[in-house]
Amino acid sequence: MRPARNTILHGDCITLMQCLQSGSVDFILTDPPYLVNYRDRHGRTVANDSKSDWLRPAFAEMYRLLKPGGFAVSFYGWNKVDAFMDAWRHAGFRIVGHLVFAKDYASSKRFLRYTHEQAYLLAKGPVREPRSPLRDVLGWDNTGNHLHPTQKPLRPLAELIGSFSQPGDLVLDPFCGSGSTLVAARRLGRDYLGIELEAQHHLTASLRVHELA
């Protein structure tokens, strides 16, 4: 099936992606669970954050849906890099860059003050280089996690979408949470397809993408 555009699907992304046509997505920007059993100070958790059986099948489906010559950016948990790298390579992605997002606050403190997020830039087959490549260290804004326990800021997402897709392209986020990727894509004139497992986050994303939340 051709993917619907400007839609947010509710359900398990592996099952839903299996219904969609190969090569039908122009760019993937996703923020999957980090496999860290996350719980914030309000007790909020992230679905599928304590098991990794979804990793390989989810990235295999993303790879299939991405057009040849397309890019994907995936956030990941730094202490689970081996599991993510296994899934990306197993799917067929080439690893073509690493991104660091510098925070001006620490999200936690233990052996270090943890002040960055991270993502890999992945490619499907041979890719064209952007005319003016982004720096691989990008800024960050504190969202306050008001809409989702791990809500990402729009500014760096928009920079990535601007660099790796064109107006009218279809941007996929199969772990869309409160819809941050989708809002950034829509504001830049891209079409979007989001998928979210949790009903509450699906509702938030659906309202937010129309600037209603």
Ligand SMILES: C[S@@+](CC[C@H](N)C(=O)[O-])C[C@H]1O[C@@H](n2cnc3c(N)ncnc32)[C@H](O)[C@@H]1O
């Ligand atoms: C790290 S959060 C994404 C947060 C998002 N970037 C934001 O700014 O709101 C990962 C999301 O993936 C969702 N999720 C986990 N497993 C899923 C699955 N199998 N299919 C679809 N969504 C899933 C979780 O419910 C969670 O909202």
